[in-house]
Amino acid sequence: MKFFVDTADVADIRELNDLGMVDGVTTNPSLILKSGRDILEVTKEICDIVSGPVSAEVVALKADEMIAEGRKLAKIAPNIAVKVPLTWDGLKTCKVLSGEGHMVNVTLCFSANQALLAAKAGATFISPFIGRLDDINLDGLDLIADIRTIYDNYGFETQILAASIRTANHVAQCAMIGADVMTAPPSVIKGLASHVLTDKGLDQFMKDWAKTGQKIL
Numbered sequence: 001m002k003f004f005v006d007t008a009d010v011a012d013i014r015e016l017n018d019l020g021m022v023d024g025v026t027t028n029p030s031l032i033l034k035s036g037r038d039i040l041e042v043t044k045e046i047c048d049i050v051s052g053p054v055s056a057e058v059v060a061l062k063a064d065e066m067i068a069e070g071r072k073l074a075k076i077a078p079n080i081a082v083k084v085p086l087t088w089d090g091l092k093t094c095k096v097l098s099g100e101g102h103m104v105n106v107t108l109c110f111s112a113n114q115a116l117l118a119a120k121a122g123a124t125f126i127s128p129f130i131g132r133l134d135d136i137n138l139d140g141l142d143l144i145a146d147i148r149t150i151y152d153n154y155g156f157e158t159q160i161l162a163a164s165i166r167t168a169n170h171v172a173q174c175a176m177i178g179a180d181v182m183t184a185p186p187s188v189i190k191g192l193a194s195h196v197l198t199d200k201g202l203d204q205f206m207k208d209w210a211k212t213g214q215k216i217l
């Protein structure tokens with residue numbers, strides 16, 4: 001499963017990329033706001049760091065304006081994936097931009113039928129939001145499994161990009177189900193290294209080592 005990092009924070013992207021943990025990046029208008037940066041400038045900087053797909057989201061609501069925005073965003077770098085919302089106009093935009101050879105990430109997906117439409121419109125990525133479904137007491141992971149089944153049934157090549165990931169369990173379960181990609185905030189990716197038994201075991205090793213009186217260096 002590929003790891004995308006869900007942030008527009010360049011320092012975090014650089015740190016994780018240096019460790020080989022970044023196969024791509026996803027941004028959205030809220031993350032651009034959080035970064036305090038200009039969308040074109042920060043997206044270019046991210047594309048210079050990361051060689052994989054970098055999602056940049058359109059903000060228009062009508063297809064003709066979305067298409068124009070998408071074309072402008074796609075000019076930033078060859079690895080831009082234009083992110084469009086899962087609306088009828090977003091699907092029209094997806095069809096046009098994917099037909100022009102651009103990568104398209106269809107976002108804000110909350111149902112299997114929406115994912116089916118995105119695949120038929122030629123999406124490169126479909127982004128089902130797990131955490132936001134969990135927030136309203138539905139099971140976001142069930143949606144990932146349903147989309148996996150549907151795409152495999154018909155051989156759709158659209159990649160399932162599990163989004164709105166909040167926990168380590170989301171990551172492991174997405175990998176078990178067979179999501180192609182997951183995108184998570186840097187804190188969640190770094191948190192995957194933590195385990196209470198690792199901390200406990202290391203503490204015991206350090207105590208016992210101190211008792212040996214030895215040094216390696």
Ligand code: E4P
Nearest residue numbers: 006026028131132163164165
């Ligand atoms: C990714 O493309 C989404 O923008 C992101 O994962 C949303 O996550 P959130 O629901 O935690 O804001």
